Amino acid sequence: MILDSKIPEGPLSQKWTNYKAAQKLVNPANKRKLDIIVVGTGLAGASAAASFGALGFHVDIFCIQDSPRRAHSIAAQGGINAAKNYQNDGDSVERLFKDTIKGGDYRAREANVYRLAEVSGDIIDQCVAQGVPFARDYSGLLDNRSFGGAQVSRTFYARGQTGQQLLLGAYGALSREIARGTVVLHERHEMMDLVIKDGRARGIIVRNLVTGELERYAAHAVVVATGGYGNVYYLSTNAMNSNGSAAWVCHRRGAAFANPCYVQIHPTCIPVHGDYQSKLTLMSESLRNDGRIWVPKKKEDAEAIRRGEKTALDIAEEDRDYYLERRYPAFGNLVPRDVASRAAKERCDAGYGVGPTGLAVYLDFADAIKRLGRDVVEQKYGNLFQMYQKIVDVDPYEYPMMIYPAVHYTMGGLWVDYELQTTIPGLFAAGEANFSDHGANRLGASALMQGLADGYFVLPYTMQNYLADQIYVGKIKAEGPEFDEAEANVRARMDSLMNIQGQHSVDHYHKALGRIMWEYCGMARSKESLATAKEKIAELEADFYQHVFIPGKAAEMNPELEKAYRLEDYFELARLIVDDATQREESCGGHFRIEHQTEDGETLRDDDNFMFVAAWEYQGHDKPEVMHKEELNYEHIQIVKRNYK
Amino acid sequence: MKFTLHIWRQENARAKGHFETYEIDNISADCSFLEMLDQLNEKLINDKIAHPVCFDNDCREGICGMCGLYINGRPHGNDDGVTTCQLHMRHFHDGDEIWVEPWRAKAFPIIKDLVVDRTAFDKIIQAGGYISATTGGVPDANNILVPKHIADQAMDAAACIGCGACVAACKNASAMLFVGAKVSHLNLLPQGQPEALDRARKMIIKMDELGFGGCTNTYACEAECPKQIKRQNIARLNRQWIGQMFGRDRRED
Numbered sequence: 001m002i003l004d005s006k007i008p009e010g011p012l013s014q015k016w017t018n019y020k021a022a023q024k025l026v027n028p029a030n031k032r033k034l035d036i037i038v039v040g041t042g043l044a045g046a047s048a049a050a051s052f053g054a055l056g057f058h059v060d061i062f063c064i065q066d067s068p069r070r071a072h073s074i075a076a077q078g079g080i081n082a083a084k085n086y087q088n089d090g091d092s093v094e095r096l097f098k099d100t101i102k103g104g105d106y107r108a109r110e111a112n113v114y115r116l117a118e119v120s121g122d123i124i125d126q127c128v129a130q131g132v133p134f135a136r137d138y139s140g141l142l143d144n145r146s147f148g149g150a151q152v153s154r155t156f157y158a159r160g161q162t163g164q165q166l167l168l169g170a171y172g173a174l175s176r177e178i179a180r181g182t183v184v185l186h187e188r189h190e191m192m193d194l195v196i197k198d199g200r201a202r203g204i205i206v207r208n209l210v211t212g213e214l215e216r217y218a219a220h221a222v223v224v225a226t227g228g229y230g231n232v233y234y235l236s237t238n239a240m241n242s243n244g245s246a247a248w249v250c251h252r253r254g255a256a257f258a259n260p261c262y263v264q265i266h267p268t269c270i271p272v273h274g275d276y277q278s279k280l281t282l283m284s285e286s287l288r289n290d291g292r293i294w295v296p297k298k299k300e301d302a303e304a305i306r307r308g309e310k311t312a313l314d315i316a317e318e319d320r321d322y323y324l325e326r327r328y329p330a331f332g333n334l335v336p337r338d339v340a341s342r343a344a345k346e347r348c349d350a351g352y353g354v355g356p357t358g359l360a361v362y363l364d365f366a367d368a369i370k371r372l373g374r375d376v377v378e379q380k381y382g383n384l385f386q387m388y389q390k391i392v393d394v395d396p397y398e399y400p401m402m403i404y405p406a407v408h409y410t411m412g413g414l415w416v417d418y419e420l421q422t423t424i425p426g427l428f429a430a431g432e433a434n435f436s437d438h439g440a441n442r443l444g445a446s447a448l449m450q451g452l453a454d455g456y457f458v459l460p461y462t463m464q465n466y467l468a469d470q471i472y473v474g475k476i477k478a479e480g481p482e483f484d485e486a487e488a489n490v491r492a493r494m495d496s497l498m499n500i501q502g503q504h505s506v507d508h509y510h511k512a513l514g515r516i517m518w519e520y521c522g523m524a525r526s527k528e529s530l531a532t533a534k535e536k537i538a539e540l541e542a543d544f545y546q547h548v549f550i551p552g553k554a555a556e557m558n559p560e561l562e563k564a565y566r567l568e569d570y571f572e573l574a575r576l577i578v579d580d581a582t583q584r585e586e587s588c589g590g591h592f593r594i595e596h597q598t599e600d601g602e603t604l605r606d607d608d609n610f611m612f613v614a615a616w617e618y619q620g621h622d623k624p625e626v627m628h629k630e631e632l633n634y635e636h637i638q639i640v641k642r643n644y645k
Numbered sequence: 646m647k648f649t650l651h652i653w654r655q656e657n658a659r660a661k662g663h664f665e666t667y668e669i670d671n672i673s674a675d676c677s678f679l680e681m682l683d684q685l686n687e688k689l690i691n692d693k694i695a696h697p698v699c700f701d702n703d704c705r706e707g708i709c710g711m712c713g714l715y716i717n718g719r720p721h722g723n724d725d726g727v728t729t730c731q732l733h734m735r736h737f738h739d740g741d742e743i744w745v746e747p748w749r750a751k752a753f754p755i756i757k758d759l760v761v762d763r764t765a766f767d768k769i770i771q772a773g774g775y776i777s778a779t780t781g782g783v784p785d786a787n788n789i790l791v792p793k794h795i796a797d798q799a800m801d802a803a804a805c806i807g808c809g810a811c812v813a814a815c816k817n818a819s820a821m822l823f824v825g826a827k828v829s830h831l832n833l834l835p836q837g838q839p840e841a842l843d844r845a846r847k848m849i850i851k852m853d854e855l856g857f858g859g860c861t862n863t864y865a866c867e868a869e870c871p872k873q874i875k876r877q878n879i880a881r882l883n884r885q886w887i888g889q890m891f892g893r894d895r896r897e898d
Contacts, residue, residue, distance in 0.1 A: 051780040066701060067767050069807055070709045086787060122781075129783035131776045131831050133800040140790030158800060164708055165803060172775030179771040187764065210756055239704040274673050276680050279705045390727060393675065393735055456780050505690040507683070551689075551696050557757045559699060560690065 001256060001617050003630040006417040007111040012636040013093075016115045019418070020461055024468035031056035034467050035219035035476065037204055039191045039246050041068030043163075043448060044431025045225030046170035047455025053177030055460060057467075060217050061174070062189045062206060064241055069171045072227060072239040073431075073451060076163025077284055078147060079155035080127075080448040082120040087144055091152040093117045098637060100446060103149040104411070104439020105589040105605065106639050107259070109613070109632060111418055112436045119457040120449055124156055126456055130169040134158050148285060148336065149443040160284070160383055166448055170455070189215070190562065191246040193486040194222065194253045194427065201427035202476050205486045209562065212555040214487055216478035220470045221426045221463060224250055225455070228410035228432040230263065232570045232577065233522075234514025235272060236407035237282045241562075247414050247433050248569040255414050255422040256615035256628065258435035260573065261581035262411035264442055264590045265523050267340035269406035270391055271360035275511075280406040281391060283363075284384055285444060288333045288340070290368035290377065291401070295352040295361050297321040305354045312354070312362055312400045323347055327601070338441065338523075338590055338603070341405035345523050348404070355402045364400035405523060409447060411438040411590065412580075415615040415630075419462035420454060423615075426466065430454035435613070440589025494554045497564050502547030506563040509544045513567070513574060516540065521578050526594045530582045537578065541571045576616055576625055583627060586610045607639060646672045646734055649742045650685065652698055658754050658762075664744070665695070674735040678722060679705060679712060681734055682745075699758040705730040707871065710806030713813065714759055715746040720810035720869045728808060728871045748809050750818035751856040763809050765855040766823060772851035773844040774827045776837050789835050802829035804872045811866035811874075817858030822866035824848050825878035828885055845885035 008019040026034065034057050038049040041063040049061045063071065083096040096117040101108055124142070128134065134156050135143040144153040158165040177183040188209040195203035195218070203218035229244030230236040251257045268287060269280045296302045297319045304310040324343055325332045335343075344361045347353065354360050369377050374397060378385070385396045392402070414422050414429035416436050421428050431451040438446065520533035544567070552558045587596040587603035588610070596604045613630040647670045655662030669685050676684075679702050686697035703711040712729040716722035722732040737743065745759065753761040791799075803826070811822040828845050831837035837844070860879060867876040 047780075054779045065703060065709075065711055066763055067710075067807065069767075070703055070711045072704060072709070074710075075704050075706060075708050084786070124786045125783050126778065126780060128786040128789075129776065129778035129836055131799070131834050131836050133796050133803050133830065133834065134786075135800075136791055136793045136796040138793050140792050140796075141787050158803075161708070161804065164806075165800075168803065172770065173778070173780070175767065175771045176775045176777055178767075185767070187767075239709060241703050273675050276673065276676050276684050278677075278680050278683055281706050390724075390731055391733070393733070460780065503691070505687055507687060549690060549693075551693070557699055557760070560697060 001423060001628050003256065003415065003423070003615055003628055004417060005109060005630060006419060008418065012110060012114050015111050016118055023461060023465040026464050026468050026471065028056055030471045032058060033475070034058065034470060035060070036463065037217055037219040037222045038062070038225060039204065039223065040071065040225035040227065040431070040433070041171070041174065042071035042073035042225060042227055042431060043167055043170055043451030044433070044455045045223070046071070046167065046174045047452050048223055048225060048430055048459045049183050050170060050173035050177050051456055051460040052463070053180065053182035056182065059177070059183040060186060060219065061183055062186045062191060064188065064190045064209060066187055068174055068185065068187070069168060071167060072242050073167045073448070074164045075239065076448055077160045077282070079145065079157035079162045079445040080123065080166060080452070081147070081154050081443070081445045082124045082156060082449065083117055083154060084121050084124060086142060087153045089152045091154050095152065096120060096154065099150050100437065100443060101439065101637050102642065103443035104441055105603070105642055106439065106607070106611070106634070107588055107632065108437055108439030110634055110636055115458065116437050116450060116453050119453045122457055123449060123452045127166055127169050130172060132158060132165045132169045147444040155445045163448060166452065170452070191226070192249065192490040194250050195482050195486045196253055196424060197480065197482045200425045203478055203483060205490050207490070210557055212553065212558060214490055216483050216487060218476040218478040220467055220473070220476055221428065223428045223430060223459065224414065224433050225430040226433050228413065229573055230407045230410050232513070232574050233407040233517050234510050235277065235280050235518070237266065237269060237280055240278060243566040243569070244573050245566050245569045247429065248573060250414060250422065250424065250427060252618050253424065254618070255424045255427060256617055257413070257576065258415035258613050258615045259412035259440070259580065260577045260616070261584060261591050262440045262589060263407060263577070264409040264411060265338070265341045265405045266408035267337050267344060267405045268363065268403045270388065271355055271402055271404035272357055273355070281387070282406070282408065283388060283401070283403060285337070287363060287381060287384060290372070290380070291333065291363040291365050292322055292367055293324050293333050293340070293344070293361055293363055294320045294322045295347045295354060299351050302352045302354060302358070306356060306358050308356070312364070321352070338592065342523050342592060344405055360402040360404045362400040363403045365396065366400065369397065409442055411435065411440060411442055415613070419465065420458055421462070421466065428459060428463065430459060440591055493565065493568070494561065497548070497561065497568070498550055498554050500545065500548050500550070502549045504547050504549060506548060506550065506560055506567055509540060509548060510563065510567050510570070512540055513537065513570060517574055517577070521581055524592050524594050525581050527582065530578050533578045534575065537571065537574050544571070572621070579625065580614055580616065583614065584610060603642070605641070646674055646737070646739045648672065648737065648740070650745060651742065652745045652759070653747055654698070654758055655755050657757055662755065672734055674733070676734055677705070677730055678714070678716065678732040678734065679730050699760050701760050702730060707731045708806060710808040713748055713808045713810055715748060715813055717744050720748070720813045721871050726871060726873050728806070748813035750812045752818065752820070753809060753812065765857070766807050766809065766820070768855060769820065769824060769848055769851050770827065773840070773847035774831070776831055777840060778836070791834060795833055799830050799833045802826045802833070802874065802878050805874050806872055808871060810869050810871060812857065814865040814869035815858065816863065816865070817861060819860045819866070820852050820857040821860040821879045821882065822870065822874055822876070824852050825882035826874045829878040829881045832881070832885060842885060842889035845882060846889040849882070849886055
C-alpha cells in the first residue's frame with residue numbers, strides 16, 4: 001500500500017490556491033452525466049451533496065434515519081470556529097491553523113489544516129446566506145465567544161444549538177437540490193458494502209431498513225460521510241444509531257484506516273446511573289469557568305455518599321479535595337479536557353467517587369453563586385442547569401452537579417490524502433469519518449468547521465479533479481460480478497448472524513465490549529491493560545458468534561439485526577484500536593499511555609519515533625492488520641511541547 | 646418501579662394494529678422512557694415470547710426529533726418541554742398503567758409498531774423551506790445587518806426539531822405550527838426576503854396536498870411542542886399567505 005498524501009507544491013499559504021489553479025474541471029454539460037453517491041447526511045454529507053447537486057452532478061444520498069435532518073451533527077452545542085477576525089483581536093488564518101495543529105498535539109497534516117483555516121471564513125458567509133440565525137449583538141453584527149485552546153474570540157454560535165442550525169442550513173440546501181431533481185434522497189437506507197470495479201469505487205450495496213431488502217447503487221465516485229466510531233464504547237455522547245460500519249466496510253475493501261486509537265473523552269458529562277443506561281449527555285465545557293471540581297477527602301465520606309447516607313452539603317470545607325486545584329495550581333479547574341478527564345478517573349478508581357455508582361465527581365457552583373449571585377449564574381448557565389435538573393432530578397443551584405468523563409469524538413478514521421480521497425480511487429471520506437485535521441486531539445468548535453469545510457469547499461473541487469476523466473467511461477451500471485459478489489457477501493453475513501439463534505441480546509455483548517474498551521483502552525492505557533483488552537475482546541467475540549440471538553427475519557424492519565451487524569464491525573474496530581494504542585509507545589492528545597508521562601503526569605510525546613500517521617491495512621477477519629506509516633513533515637510550524645502548567 | 650404497558654403493535658402499514666399488554670418490573674425512576682422500553686425489549690428477547698417493539702430514536706438528548714410516542718394521550722408524555730427520550734419514569738407512579746401509541750395522522754402512515762413515516766415533513770421543506778443560496782458567491786457574513794431582536798425571533802422559530810408532535814396533538818392533524826415555524830425563521834431574516842411570499846405559498850400548498858388538516862386555532866400544537874414553539878408563528882404564516890394572494894411576488898411556476 002502506498003500512502004501518497006498528494007500535498008501540492010509551493011509555500012503552505014499558496015498550496016490550496018495552486019491546487020485549484022492546476023486542477024481539472026468538468027464542463028457543465030458533462031456534469032449531469034456523472035453520478036456521485038454520498039453516504040450520510042450530517043454536516044459533511046449534506047453540504048457535499050447540496051454542492052455537487054448545485055454544480056449539476058447527479059447525486060444519490062443515503063441516511064439511516066427517517067430524515068436527513070436527524071444526523072448527529074444536529075446535537076453539537078457550542079459553536080463553529082472561523083478566522084474572521086471580526087473582533088479585531090488578532091485572529092488570522094495563520095493563528096487558527098497554529099491553534100489547531102497545536103491542539104492536535106502535532107499529529108495532524110499541516111497542509112490540510114491550513115486549508116481548513118483558509119476556508120473557515122467562507123463557511124460563515126455561506127451559512128448566513130442560508131439563513132442560519134447566528135447570535136448577533138445590538139448593532140446587528142455577528143457575535144463571537146471564545147473556546148478552549150484559543151486566545152481569541154472566533155467561535156460563532158446559535159444559542160446552545162449551533163450544530164442544529166448549521167445542519168438545518170445544509171439540509172435546506174440539500175432539500176432544494178432534491179426539489180430540483182439533482183439529488184435523490186434514500187432515507188432509512190444503510191450502506192452494507194462497497195463495490196469496487198477495475199480498482200475504483202463504483203457503487204454500494206444498501207439495506208432498506210423498512211423492508212430489509214438489499215439494493216444496489218452505482219456511481220462514478222462514492223463519498224462516505226458517516227461520522228465517527230465512538231459507539232464502540234457503547235456509552236458515549238453519540239446518538240444511538242451513530243456507527244462505524246460504513247467506514248469499516250470500506251476499510252475491509254482496502255481503504256486504510258488511520259490513527260484509530262485517537263479517541264476524545266470529554267470531562268463533563270452527566271454520569272452513568274445504571275446498567276440500563278443507553279447514552280451519556282454532555283454538559284458544556286464552559287461550566288468549568290465558574291464551577292469547582294471536588295471529591296471527599298475521606299474515603300468513608302465518599303462511601304456514605306454512595307450509600308445515600310450523606311450528601312455533598314454534609315461534607316465540611318476542609319474535608320473536600322479540590323483535586324484539580326491541588327494538582328494543577330496554575331490552571332486549576334480549567335486544565336485541558338484530557339487532563340481533567342484522567343484526573344477524575346484517578347480519584348474514582350482510588351475510591352473517592354460519589355453518586356450511587358461511585359463513578360462521579362462534584363462540579364460545585366456554591367462559590368460562584370456566593371460571589372456572583374444566583375441571577376448571574378442563571379443568566380450564564382441557566383439552560384444547562386435546567387437540562388441537568390431534567391435528567392438527574394436534583395437542583396444544581398442547591399446541590400453540586402455530578403459529572404464524569406465520556407467518549408465524545410473520534411479523531412481517527414479513514415485515511416485520506418489532500419483531496420480527501422482514500423486509498424481506494426474514487427472513494428472519498430469527509431467529516432468525522434476521515435482522520436485528516438485534528439491530529440491526536442480536536443479543539444472545541446472545530447468539528448462543525450471541518451464537516452462543512454469538507455462538504456462545501458473542498459470536495460466540490462477535488463472530486464471534479466477525479467471525475468474529469470470519468471466522462472469517458474459512460475454510465476456505471478449496478479450489475480456484473482462485482483455487484484453480485486458484494487451483495488452475496490452481505491446476504492451471507494446477515495444469514496450467518498440470524499442463524500446463530502443463541503440466547504443473549506446484541507446489547508448484552510455491546511455493553512460488555514464497551515466496558516472492556518472503557519476499562520482497558522479508555523482514558524489511560526498501558527501495555528498490560530491493552531493486552532488484557534485484546535484477550536477479553538477475543539473471548540467476547542467468540543461468545544458473540546456462538547450465543548447471540550436475533551429475533552425476527554432479515555427481510556423486514558429489524559433493529560436487532562442492525563445492531564448485530566454494526567457490533568460485528570465494532571469487534572474488529574475495537575481490536576484495531578487496541579493494536580494501534582499498543583504500537584503507539586508515546587502519549588499524545590487523547591492517547592495517554594501511563595508508561596509515557598512526565599513526572600507530574602503530563603503527556604510525553606516521542607517526536608523522534610512517532611511523528612507519523614498510522615494507517616492500517618485490513619488482512620482478513622482473523623489476521624492482524626498491517627501498519628503503514630505516513631511521516632508528518634512540519635515545514636511551516638515550529639514544534640513545541642504542549643505545556644499546561 | 647412496576648408498570649403495566651399497553652403498547653400498539655402493528656406488523657406493517659397494511660396490517661391491522663392492536664394493543665398488546667406487557668408487565669415490567671424493576672424500573673428505576675431515573676431511567677428515561679426509552680430506556681424503559683429498551684428493558685422491555687431486552688426481556689422480550691431473552692424470554693423469546695414476542696418480537697421487540699420497534700420505535701424510532703436516535704440522539705436521546707432531545708434535539709434530533711427522531712423519537713415521538715403518544716403516551717397516555719399526550720405526545721411525548723406528561724412532562725412539558727421535553728421529547729420522549731427526555732421523559733423520565735419519575736413522572737409516573739409505581740404500578741401505573743401506561744398506554745403507548747404511535748403518532749396518528751393521515752400524513753404519517755405507520756411503518757411498524759410505533760414507527761411512523763414522517764417524510765411528508767421533508768417534502769414540505771423541499772417545496773420551499775430554504776433560502777436558495779448556492780454554495781459560494783455569497784456576500785460577507787457581516788455585509789447584511791440583522792437586528793438582534795429579529796435574529797432572536799428567527800432563532801426561536803428555528804428551534805423546531807421536526808418531530809411531528811404538533812401534528813399528533815392536533816385534532817385536525819394540521820402541520821401549521823411546523824410550517825409556520827420554518828416560514829417565520831426564514832421570512833423574518835433579510836436573507837429570506839427575495840423568496841418570502843413564494844415560500845409561504847408553496848409550503849402551504851404542499852402541506853394541503855400531503856393530507857395535513859387545517860388549523861382551527863385550538864393550539865394543542867403549542868401546548869405539546871417539546872421546543873415550545875409559539876403559536877405566533879401560525880399567525881405570521883397566515884399573514885404571509887394573505888400577503889402572497891395580493892402581493893407582487895406572486896409568480897407563475
